[in-house]
Amino acid sequence: MRHMLDVKRMVLLRDLAEHGRVTAVADLHGVTPSAVSQQLRALEAEAGASLVEREGRGLRLTAAGAALAAECAHVLAALERAEGAVRALDAEVAGDLAVGCAPSALRTVAAPLLAELAVRHPRLRPRIVQAEPEEAVPELRGRRLDVVVGYRYDLLGEPPATGTTAVPLFADPLCLALPEALRPAVEREGLAALRGHAWVSAPEPSSCRAMLLHACRNAGFTPRIEHSCSDLRSALWLVASGQAVSILPGLLCDSPPSGAAVLPLPGHGRTVEALVRSGTEGRPAIAAVLSALAAVTAGRAGPEGPTGAGGGGGAVSY
């Protein structure tokens, strides 16, 4: 087999296409920038075309580089399917499986998922790793996670990361959490009634915090975020004590402590979804998890009504 594009090098190019900097790619792969640079030059030799060019003190992909980076997803999907073809022959769903889960979905999704899987596939050993989608997706693509329970805010409208396939689970509206005493004012005047109040949200950077800012800006003011709380469920205690108000994912407002009121905030929702690497959907262990996820979330309204138990309804690949 004479000459051949190297898959690992294509992955480096793909990651460069997304992050734009060699240093970032190097960090992502746990190597030095020099190694990445060398591998990219080797890839250029294999491809017979220049793939990157300097721009300022950074890099830019050429048209050929961008085209090659885009093709990478198909190659990786084919490799995943190849691995799946081997796994598909295992008689039983078993083995280790790393599942990343957003903190807000741990209680409502991950916990019932573990229970369900323990019944359905006792020899499957799922390992739950708490991680926000921003951290979890690179882990998924780097094959250190196999499934990610994450979310995307509908307003942002961004597609799933390339090379991943998203299976929507259910819609999760944002909710306004406020001390019970403030409820009448808000029901009268809306969000603007909380203009001067102290707010609590997640520390930067956080998409939840961004959505809070967005909602308040829509209501005509910039919120004074005095407190930050990486465990947003705990933020409800601040709210209950009357010290702050917040906007939180509905998932966290299941059982608010007494003293805290929760009001739905229409128009600002997110979709909770399962993410897998494209090409792995067919693997028995992955399919089993997707099916169990569909089962344990079947009670909640799906993005367009309840989703079927099949689990594949509405999957989107990129």
Add this chain to the structure above:
Amino acid sequence: MRHMLDVKRMVLLRDLAEHGRVTAVADLHGVTPSAVSQQLRALEAEAGASLVEREGRGLRLTAAGAALAAECAHVLAALERAEGAVRALDAEVAGDLAVGCAPSALRTVAAPLLAELAVRHPRLRPRIVQAEPEEAVPELRGRRLDVVVGYRYDLLGEPPATGTTAVPLFADPLCLALPEALRPAVEREGLAALRGHAWVSAPEPSSCRAMLLHACRNAGFTPRIEHSCSDLRSALWLVASGQAVSILPGLLCDSPPSGAAVLPLPGHGRTVEALVRSGTEGRPAIAAVLSALAAVTAGRAGPEGPTGAGGGGGAVSY
């Protein structure tokens, strides 16, 4: 990127699936059997399953091994398409291109092809390599050839090699070549009239020789193949001198020397076709060759009538 199936190792497995012996795969790749054995064990570790098992003094693929070998073609096609995406950006059709051609098609296909390409794409440097399909196809899959002009006998009904795509060019019937003096007897009694004659054919192993044997067996006798001739066109000189009869591809019987008669032999034909690696059909240089091939062979009747100039009509991938 943690853990990943290695493409080169998958190719070894695919070749093992076809040849059945480690030694053959090793020869094909120009390495020692030990190296192949080691790489296969490494692949088993990557796949997490045993892929081969000993059977007698040879090897046999397990179900998992066969499944993985089958997936190899898709991965390679994806890689070819990736490379094609880079090539597609070249403004002009140019560069080196290795074209294998069966000896019998050199005059009728390769020569006009070169002329046509010289006019259409002066900066393309096609290199013609004479080779029977049996030798050319491994070279094609090993990326040492880019296009192969070959043939397959319709009777055998075997598909193209996995990982290659075949574009039919035209039908080439077999012809009976015999001294002019024998023509009346054959027209009276058919092939059986030549039962006792001396025959000339290609040296073993040769599919043309196999078809000769097949045709004679159908006529009720086993031919006495006295002479062998690797250049079958020259065999016509033996026929013209009255010393032998033969069954030859029609392509070689264009202009028989005086003294030799040529009769079509219905039912024993072959299809002349262009072979490329699956996934490379879209590359500009490859597409240009396929289009030029369609043009220079447009005069001949296609397998089901003349093929369109598009060149893609009836392509079959495996």
Add this chain to the structure above:
DNA sequence: GCGACCGTGAAGTCTAGCTACCTCTCCTTC
């Protein structure tokens, strides 16, 4: 049972990829 063939294991060799260090360029800041 002997020899030939085939696949595999162990030890040595060699290549290719990585690190560490340095240089160069470009952008920012004072």
Add this chain to the structure above:
DNA sequence: GAAGGAGAGGTAGCTAGACTTCACGGTCGC
């Protein structure tokens, strides 16, 4: 405009993975 910082890339040296050589065990044919 000089100085500093950030990022990419080149070079020498090291390490790990892949290949070769050699030797062994198993299987088939004579």
